[in-house]
Amino acid sequence: MTTPIAQGTLGRTLLNKVPEVTVWFWVIKILATTVGETAADFLSGLGLGLSGTTVVMTAVFLVCLVAQFRTRRYVPSVYWLTVVLISVVGTLITDNLTDSLGVPLELSTAVFTVALALTFATWYAKERTLSIHSVVTVRREAFYWLAVLFTFALGTAVGDLVDERFGVGYWPTALLVALIIAAVAVSHLVFRANAVLTFWIAYVLTRPLGASLGDGLSQQRTDGGFGLGTTWTSLLFLVTILAVVVYLAVTERDQAPVPEAEAAALA
16 A cells, blocks of 8 residues: 555654565565675675674664655665665574674574564554554554564574584575465465464564574585575575565555655655
């Protein structure tokens, strides 16, 4: 839905600020989560350390987030750059808790689950909807990005817990998560399960899927990976994301038609 609505105390009248949920949405989301995993590992090894990298990347992310909030409608380049950066930051937050502070993955998983649930509860209490098709006010967009941040942090914790702590391995974890996502998709498409609920479940699950794929490609063969390294894996997926985003920006296949009157009102 692209119809703008008036916002009282918190902002402007906007068109929907997120893309249509098409196959391209999920393709870029998985690619972005893979970059979040490999790029976080790559950047941490450049000399700043985990904490320094977290500070720098958080600052870069906040600059991009401000740019995203300043747009009046969905802009593919700005939106997806924000997703890639929030993926890196979400990964670094969980890695800091685990590696620097020694927080058990079980506790991180529980804390981020509660944080995400509270975000959804507050969002719904204030707006009466959790649908991303209605992200048309500043407050709804703030709730949206906070929820996205927690999904990345939670997905990282869950993926690491299953993959490392339980010793499942990169590729079996990716297959397991992919099967669960497929089951969620079937529950919606075939059995008409709630669209908003299944969307957010799938959104969380794509994080451990992408992370497992990234680790499987980048890690050494002795550890069960393909040995591409974090540099090449990150570049490969970043280039792919760029190509898809350019394609979508040109074709507008992930953008709903905007009535002329509404476009003129926001011009």
